[in-house]
Amino acid sequence: MPNTASPVALPNTVKWAGALVTLQGLVAVGFAVVAVIRGLMGHDQSVTNGYGFAAWVAILGGAVLAAGLALLTGRRWGRSISVVAQLLLLPVAWSLLTDSHQVFLGVVLGAVVLATLVFLFSAPTSQWMAAEYGDFADETATDTVDDAAERENKNDD
Numbered sequence: 001m002p003n004t005a006s007p008v009a010l011p012n013t014v015k016w017a018g019a020l021v022t023l024q025g026l027v028a029v030g031f032a033v034v035a036v037i038r039g040l041m042g043h044d045q046s047v048t049n050g051y052g053f054a055a056w057v058a059i060l061g062g063a064v065l066a067a068g069l070a071l072l073t074g075r076r077w078g079r080s081i082s083v084v085a086q087l088l089l090l091p092v093a094w095s096l097l098t099d100s101h102q103v104f105l106g107v108v109l110g111a112v113v114l115a116t117l118v119f120l121f122s123a124p125t126s127q128w129m130a131a132e133y134g135d136f137a138d139e140t141a142t143d144t145v146d147d148a149a150e151r152e153n154k155n156d157d
Helices: 012-040 050-072 077-097 103-120 123-131 134-156
Strands: none
Touching (some): 012 050, 012 077, 012 103, 012 123, 050 077, 077 103
16 A cells, blocks of 8 residues: 555545544644653652653654644545544543543543544545555456356356
């Protein structure tokens, strides 16, 4: 599969999902920057290492950001990373709603995650994902029919 943008028109659902995933990636990278700044300013790091947290969040957030940008530019590989990110964020939203008592943040995150999942699994997105394989599927079906006809002709001889 080439690493180029799809020649098929990009559905709005992919654009919306790409925008939401890009936003999630930007927020994560922003948290990484804040963690580095806090570490440089000498905030207490006895509970957690701000630099390690920053590196971890920057790596994950960078991958999510790349996936969002990939979706916005019509690259199919961004969907898989986006789906995994959303599935990992669902328990985070639940934790915000219950254990952390951050109901507002939990509702906002949950709504964004669920909307993104709906966009990523909607019919236009699935059709867009399958469009690249359409020619292959047609050729396979044609070859199978041709092969069956050829076998019948050989049996008749």
